[in-house]
Amino acid sequence: MISLQHVTKVYRNGTTALEDVTVDVEKGEFVFIVGQSGSGKSTFIRLLLKEEEASKGDIYVAGKNLAKLTTWKVPHLRRNIGTVFQDFKLLQDKTVFENVAFALEVIGKPKHVIDQRVPEILELVGLGDKLNNFPDELSGGEQQRVSIARACVNRPLVLLADEPTGNLDPSTSVEIMRLLDKVNRIGTTVVMATHDQAIVDAMRRRVIELDKGKVIRDQARGVYS
């Protein structure tokens, strides 16, 4: 599903964010990317979205070579990838329903699809009764659920989560992890960058550890360190 072959990323200012990274993620896997701040976790995520280009090496996502993907095809790549961030990235002037519907609307899905899928996915993430609330009326955990619903409403092949529990307290984080696990169980490949040790240790999933841009550990059913 995801494959990085000897990928190096050097930013224009000379910083080497990733160095000779080779990683393969199979369909349906759940993978943690761990490491300290600045170890290259976010760059890893950004490369998969083609927000950045690799300086060296090849990246394949859902069977496509990202280096050969033309600019106008990038949106179609992203429709296969859901993304969740630490800061939720919700639109404050839109309701829960509208925030999720927006993701379908802007890729041109017809109204009947939106009206069917949005309540369905919000039910799945446990917000079936908050459709008409605005983000600022929700707790942090609930807001993250909305953002997960938005990421999954178009049924992506891959879900990328960059520190999704970074702003949440431990018990809420556990709930979010349960939800991501649920998403993974319905067949979505999940890649999650985090430095939340408790969560990684509790989940016992594959762990890829980055340090200064290099993979120093790739362990099935691993722990944080």
Added chain:
Amino acid sequence: MPRFEYLFRETTSGLRRNGLVAFAAISTTFIALFLFGLSLLISRQVSLMIEATTGNVEVAVYLSDPVNPSTVSSLTKTLTDLPVVANVDYESKDEACERFRTLFAEQPALVNNVDCDALPASLRVKMEDPEQYSQVAAVLKGQPGIDQIVDQSAFLDRLFAVTRVFRVGVLLVAFVMLVSASILIANTVRMGLFARRKEIGIMKLVGATNWRIRMPFLVEGLFESFIGAIAAILFLFAIKVAFIEPLNESVQFIPWIVNKDLIAIIPILLVAGAIVALLAGLVGMRRFLDV
């Protein structure tokens, strides 16, 4: 169709959000297109006046009385033999009288006081090349039966020169205003993009195509220029009603522009506005939407 709903909603919310800049863009477009339309109408008016006053004749050869038919034919032949002359028409005293009467039909006092016998017969020369008037003058010099040669091209040149200055001036101002309008439209687009950068970020993330992201902003610019163009057209009609129509009453020997001339420039103004808005929109969002 959610697409239209979406487009309409995003466009109108954009207009609401930066209302003041949108207003500036609309009014500048209005002034620019109004001046542009005005210069087009002036051109049209000038050509109507030229048509009427000269009958498209550049050189008039007035013949002295009494007119000898053989003089007419020999002079006609001399003139038509010149390569610079396109054609020659003989206008008899009666015909001259007739033209005079039509021209001044609204001033019966003038018509009644002028004895038609006082109007000379003439050869009306249409030039192939009006610049070569001196050749006509040289050929006719010393020929019998000629009272006076009037080179109307000199008059036409002066008329052209005066109206050209006016027209070019108006066009120039219109151009400057069009540039300002496009800068203002580009600015509304850019402000809209900035105000909605978070939304745009999410749109990119979930895989909206660039064109789908751009469209509401382009439509917003088009809408602004459209309103400006409509206002300009209405204003031009108002000008015509306020100034040309009273003139039409009092100065009837000159044909004035009519509604048909105004209607003819409507599509020109709309298209000019649309082009400016699209170019401005594309400039405004340049570099802002790199994937």
